[in-house]
Amino acid sequence: MVHLTEEQRIRYARNIRIPGIGEVGQAKLRESRVAVVGLGGLGSPLCLYLAAAGIGTLGLIDADVVELSNLQRQVLHATSRIGKKKTESAAEVLQALNPEVNLVLVDRRVTAETAEGILENYDVVAEATDNFESKFLINDVCLRMKKPFATAGILGLSGQAQFVVPGKTPCLRCLFPQVPRGTPTTAELGVLGAVPGILGSLEALEIIRWVVGLWQPREDGSGRLHGVDGVSMSLRTLTVRRRPDCGCAAIR
Amino acid sequence: MKITLNGEMRDVGDGTTVAGLLKDLGFQTEGVVVEINGTIIDRTRFEDTKFSEGDRVELVRFVGGG
Ligand SMILES: [Zn+2]
Numbered sequence: 227m228v229h230l231t232e233e234q235r236i237r238y239a240r241n242i243r244i245p246g247i248g249e250v251g252q253a254k255l256r257e258s259r260v261a262v263v264g265l266g267g268l269g270s271p272l273c274l275y276l277a278a279a280g281i282g283t284l285g286l287i288d289a290d291v292v293e294l295s296n297l298q299r300q301v302l303h304a305t306s307r308i309g310k311k312k313t314e315s316a317a318e319v320l321q322a323l324n325p326e327v328n329l330v331l332v333d334r335r336v337t338a339e340t341a342e343g344i345l346e347n348y349d350v351v352a353e354a355t356d357n358f359e360s361k362f363l364i365n366d367v368c369l370r371m372k373k374p375f376a377t378a379g380i381l382g383l384s385g386q387a388q389f390v391v392p393g394k395t396p397c398l399r400c401l402f403p404q405v406p407r408g409t410p411t412t413a414e415l416g417v418l419g420a421v422p423g424i425l426g427s428l429e430a431l432e433i434i435r436w437v438v439g440l441w442q443p444r445e446d447g448s449g450r451l452h453g454v455d456g457v458s459m460s461l462r463t464l465t466v467r468r469r470p471d472c473g474c475a476a477i478r
Numbered sequence: 479m480k481i482t483l484n485g486e487m488r489d490v491g492d493g494t495t496v497a498g499l500l501k502d503l504g505f506q507t508e509g510v511v512v513e514i515n516g517t518i519i520d521r522t523r524f525e526d527t528k529f530s531e532g533d534r535v536e537l538v539r540f541v542g543g544g
Contacts, residue, residue: 264544266544267543267544268544269544354544355544356542356543356544357542357543357544358542361542361544378544379540379541379542379543379544380541380543380544381539381541381542381543382541384539384541385541385543386511386538386539386540386541401511401518401540402521402540406508406509406540406542407508408506408508409506409508409509409541409542411542411543412543412544417543422543422544451511451538453511453538453539455484455538455539458484458486460484460485462484462485462536462537462538464511464513464518464536464538465513465516465517465518466518467517467518
């Protein structure tokens with residue numbers, strides 16, 4: 227039932243060699259549909275690694291255009307494409323990297339009104355937006371639609387990432403029932419490009435683990451929060467538990 | 479009193495609370511997740527949760543950029 231072409235066997239040889247992936251896992255990647263919301267700092271490594279790995283359909287979702295000040299961290303884009311839509315700029319690179327990937331360009335904002343329509347045709351979502359409101363909106367929409375999603379945030383020299391499987395792991399609101407307010411943005415405090423490089427890559431790894439079937443729920447229903455701190459240069463993993471009074475608690 | 483903070487030994491005064499430590503570190507309590515001995519502390523308990531000798535404390539900043 228696995229039909230990889232000779233060219234695919236060569237292109238993906240090093241994926242296929244990994245225990246737990248193999249040709250079956252590679253076929254799963256090819257059949258998967260992944261939405262990437264945000265084509266910025268986090269979205270850049272996300273898209274590059276997902277396309278390179280052979281994800282079948284990649285939804286590229288962003289309403290912005292490439293700006294000069296994006297380029298110290300948004301490595302998917304380029305100086306020659308300043309002023310171009312990020313969806314088109316991304317598609318140019320990803321098509322050249324892996325012509326097999328079916329790219330769907332969505333030049334729209336994800337809002338409470340548009341989110342379900344934009345995300346409904348995807349198996350799994352990679353959240354790579356640049357603000358808490360959007361991150362928590364995607365959390366709520368994915369819970370409602372029972373779609374697993376990777377999520378991360380970055381600022382300065384630090385960042386964090388989580389993978390949420392509705393009904394199996396905690397969600398963002400298990401940690402923060404209310405959207406955190408009054409926190410500074412990257413426009414105010416800056417961000418070093420290598421930081422979203424790490425966190426976006428973590429998200430890509432989580433998505434690929436999910437698609438090929440390497441992800442397993444933990445028996446106690448807990449999840450993990452991965453934190454990267456580039457000031458003290460430490461990587462920490464915290465155990466997150468489901469909050470009994472969270473909106474996600476009723477999901478099975 | 480000694481605690482372990484993100485893998486490093488740290489001296490804190492007796493009776494130091496989570497909120498007090500975050501203040502000493504210059505962190506906004508709004509965007510931090512704190513775990514003590516494997517359990518994440520509810521944000522509403524930061525003011526009244528005191529450390530004990532030997533606590534293993536993990537602290538992750540929760541940030542919103544992308
Ligand atoms: Zn929850």
